[in-house]
Amino acid sequence: MKRNAVVFVALVVVVMAMLAAGRYLDRTRKHGPTRLVGNVRGVPAPDFDLLTLDGQKVKLSDYRGKAVLLNFWATWCPPCKIEMPWFVDLQNRYGKDGLVVLGVAMDDSEASKIAEFTHEMGVNYPVLLGTDKVSDDYGDVQYLPTTFYIDRNGMIVDKMAGLLSRQDIENDVKKVVNSTYKIKPTSSTRAQASHRAEVEVKHTSKDAAQ
């Protein structure tokens, strides 16, 4: 009987070690260094390409220059439901200051069912259809709600897992809204700036001609 117990304990230890090693190797192989792990404050938020409930493609980088509250949620998650009216209110109050709330629905259900739910909840911000990839990129988001606060430069300011108080959420919103957008002169931004300048020149010439 004692021998059986020793064998069982040894088996548990071996299984634990194998699982821990397997999980580590799997993460490293699948995700590489871009996947969020551990403390994510100050880390660039992984870009994504997701569909809205009405089929429009949305990238996180589309919102560069905005303060983003990225909320992973699901219709079957009662704590997520508690937060939704708060996000609606925050979008109303801080939208003019550059806040964009983005919901990422981690449901398996059809977009129409999620849309019905968000309509009933009076959601006034874009809701995107979550994928395994975006969940993995953001650190295997299993615990819902999980919210990332992303500043105007695309850097993560804070991550909150589980339901927190409305005041805690608003404090994080203020942090990202108060962030300053620093444009780095990369080749792409230089090209964009040059394009914008050309457009502005054309408009100015048209105005002058009229």
Added chain:
Amino acid sequence: MRRVPLFVLTALLLAALGVAQGDKQPTVIMAPVGNVQVRAGGSTDLELNFRIGSDFHINSNKPKADYLIPTVLKLSPPEQVSLADVKYPPGQEMSFAFSPNEKLSVYSGDFAINTVLKAPAGAVPGTYPVKGELRFQACDHSACYPPRSIPVQFQVTVVKK
């Protein structure tokens, strides 16, 4: 007598797996089912016992809102045996810190699902596997986890009349 230590050891093993994976994941485990015998032409009651990890709850089979995912047991009996209705326990009406004014119908701790196994008069005696799964969606005091399924397996022995 041997069932209790096995249940405890299984719980310990699952807890160890949770630690090895580095996350606190909700666990639901099924107690091993003893020797289930049913006489050809007769029936026998069957109770399946489950244990939910501490700090977690799962929705009952009849949650209070359409958007919540119910706990459902699905079994595929062999041809020699049929299952009568599956009877779920009533949920405990509980409210949680995330919504103190709303009561949810949930299971926590231990719960049992009952059913009746029937063997037709012409059933061929022998031992047959019954396979299935329990699907559930768990939450703790402030967050929820995606729906999961655990396997449900036991053997049933059909004996002569």
